[in-house]
Amino acid sequence: MSVLVSILAIGGFLCLYRIYQGPSISDRAVGVDIMGILFVGITALSALFYDLPYLIDLSISLALFSFIGTVALAKYLEKRSLDD
Amino acid sequence: MISTIGWIIIWVGVFFDLLGAIGLIRFPDVYNRLQASTKCVTLGTVGIMLGIFLIKGFTPMGIKALICTAVLLLTSPVAAHALMRGSLHFGTKMWKGTILDTYGTDKLGGEQIEREDT
Numbered sequence: 001m002s003v004l005v006s007i008l009a010i011g012g013f014l015c016l017y018r019i020y021q022g023p024s025i026s027d028r029a030v031g032v033d034i035m036g037i038l039f040v041g042i043t044a045l046s047a048l049f050y051d052l053p054y055l056i057d058l059s060i061s062l063a064l065f066s067f068i069g070t071v072a073l074a075k076y077l078e079k080r081s082l083d084d
Numbered sequence: 085m086i087s088t089i090g091w092i093i094i095w096v097g098v099f100f101d102l103l104g105a106i107g108l109i110r111f112p113d114v115y116n117r118l119q120a121s122t123k124c125v126t127l128g129t130v131g132i133m134l135g136i137f138l139i140k141g142f143t144p145m146g147i148k149a150l151i152c153t154a155v156l157l158l159t160s161p162v163a164a165h166a167l168m169r170g171s172l173h174f175g176t177k178m179w180k181g182t183i184l185d186t187y188g189t190d191k192l193g194g195e196q197i198e199r200e201d202t
Contacts (some may be wrong), residue, residue, distance in 0.1 A: 003099050018108050018117075024172035026114040033163060034108055034121045037156070041101060041129045042151065045094075047145065048136050056136075056148040060155055067159035068144070074170035076161030 001049050008042045029073045038065030090138030097131025100124050105186055113198075122164040130156055134137035172196060 012035055019031035040059045047055030106123030111117045133153040139145035177198035178185060188196040 003121035004094065007102050011102050013186065014105040014109050022177050024114065024171075024176050026167070026174060026176045027117065029167055029171070030114060030121070031108065031116050033167060033187065034125050037125045037129055037160060038101060038105070040152070040156065041097070041132045044129075044132055046168055048139065053143075053145040053148065056145055056152060060148065060152045063152060063159060067163050071164035071166050074166035077167075077174040079110050079173070 001045075005042055005045055005049075007040055012038050012042075015033070025079060029070070029077065032073070033066065033070045036062065038071070040066070086141075087129060087139050090135040092135075093131050093138065094135035095133065098127040100128035100131065104128060111179070114176055115168060115178060118164055118168050122160065126160045 002048045015038065019028050019035075021029045040063050043055055043059040043062060045051065047059070050078060057072040092164045101124070105122040107120030107124060108117050111120050127185065133149045133156070135148045136149040137153070140149070157158050172192070175196070178196055180198045185195045185197055188194060
């Protein structure tokens with residue numbers, strides 16, 4: 001079980017490498033997006049592992065906040081205002 | 085039996101997550117990275133959620149996992165599409181091995197491909 005979370009954490013570190021290394025700002029935005037979805041998986045596995053149902057609520061809200069953050073970053077890259 | 089199938093689906097999902105993260109490292113430009121990692125990571129996390137639903141059954145945790153599956157399937161491709169469109173309009177160049185860019189020729193006035201001599 002901890003092997004599964006460790007594999008996801010390795011994926012998170014690869015995303016951190018891309019955020020640190022990325023040549024353009026778009027690469028960093030991609031790394032943040034992918035790392036958010038990986039954290040959703042880590043939270044859901046923790047909920048299954050420790051048998052705590054409220055951690056699934058946390059993963060739903062993490063997915064929604066990751067979506068909102070990524071769309072805001074995309075709007076910023078597109079040089080448009082947020083209410084357009 | 086159903087629990088075993090759920091564990092197998094969770095392992096496959098975690099494997100796809102790792103493949104998506106490796107694709108984020110290994111591909112040459114931002115569009116290839118998005119195309120590789122978003123689909124793999126979405127499928128992997130949806131696999132984890134479906135495995136949790138198969139293990140837990142129709143308990144509150146299983147139903148919440150199904151809701152999280154629906155949320156992920158709706159939001160993650162939309163976010164990736166918005167990010168790709170945003171980086172095209174931002175002016176991030178494609179990899180120099182790219183052959184054709186019709187969106188750039190039609191909408192942005194010229195191909196958005198990185199060239200050696202320019």
